[in-house]
Amino acid sequence: MKTWDERVDEIWAAAAGEPVDDEIIARIDALAAERGADDARAAFERAGARDSAGREAEAIALYRRALELGLDEEHRPQAVVQLASSLRNVGAYDEALALVSAETDAHPDSPYRDAVAAVHALTLASAGQPARGLSVALLALVPHLPRYHRSMTVYARQIAGTTPDMPTANTT
Template structure:
């Protein structure tokens, strides 16, 4: 028999490339019910299903609940990224920026640092500060470049100034 994590992964694999809707939500909810409503991971998955179905208000509440219940580090980072993204979709830019900036500090060397930077850039762009968003994206890209670290860092910082 497959583990709970494997069955969750199967639901997401089945939904890949498709529009997520009520069927996926129902499948995730059924699996989440196995773990109970006080299980952080179950609440996180429920939030993700709603987020993927274009229901950010519902997702935000579930993400916040999952975080308050306590997630392991990997899922906590994912939850924070998804929460900030959902808040961006709702136009709650200040809250989204506070959350994503705190995550940048907390997991500066973590495996999701580039995803954090991408969401940070999107939030800034959506908030009417596209040059600052471009700067964040460029600064995240710099470590992946074979050369030009100093000049690209300087350009990125210069670009950010144009939004102020």
Template sequence: MTDDWHSRVAALWDDETVSDDERIALMDRLAAERPAGEARALFERAGARDAAGREAEAEPLYRAALEAGLDDDHRPQAVIQLASTLRNLDRPDEAMRMLRAELDRDPVSPLRDEAAAFLALCLVSAGDAREAASVALTTLAPHLTRYRRSVASYAAELRADGA
């Protein structure tokens, strides 16, 4: 049942013919198949609303999913998605605190770069473009085939000049 449920959730996300309203309704129906308050079901309901631009509806569902205890694969996704939602709700400072805590929590997280990308977006929203560029360049530098050291150094310089 669980594997089938996860497959149906994935199929719903992959279906580009479904409208935002239909996706929300279908996701709510899928979530209703799970025990009340189940973290993953709450997370999927939040994501459907978030994807539809209904951030105010998504926020409490993300918070409930995190409170209910998401697994290690979905917890960082929920943190990143909630932080993005908060940024869109004009609360970049709260989003930045969440993302920094996430980055500190797991230095080797497979979603570390994604969290840093959203932190950079939050920094821009908060009016700190220098720090945003520093975060983005620091994250990018290890992926470069050349000039890694130079880019990392410039990123540090941006951070120091902004302090």
């Protein structure tokens, strides 16, 4: 017999590339019901289904509930990213920014740090601060560059207005 996680993964795999609709939500809800109303992972999956269907307001409440109930370290950062993204989508920029900032401060080495930075950058852009958003995105990209870490870090901070100008001849 398949595990609960395997059955959840099957639903998401079947939905890949397709719009999430009421059928997918119902299937996720049925699996979530097996774990009960006070199960963090069940709330997280229910939130994700609604989020994927464009029902952010419903998703937000469920993401909050999942985090309140206590998700494991694999799903907690995913819930933070997805909650912040949903908050951005409904225009709750300050709350989304507070959430991603707290996540970055508390877990700077998380495997989800780039996803957190991406949502942070998008939220800043949506909130009318595109230069700061670009800066956040560039700073997240810097560790993945083969060279130019120092100069790109300085340029990213210049764009955000957080560092003095640097001569452009230095590229390492």
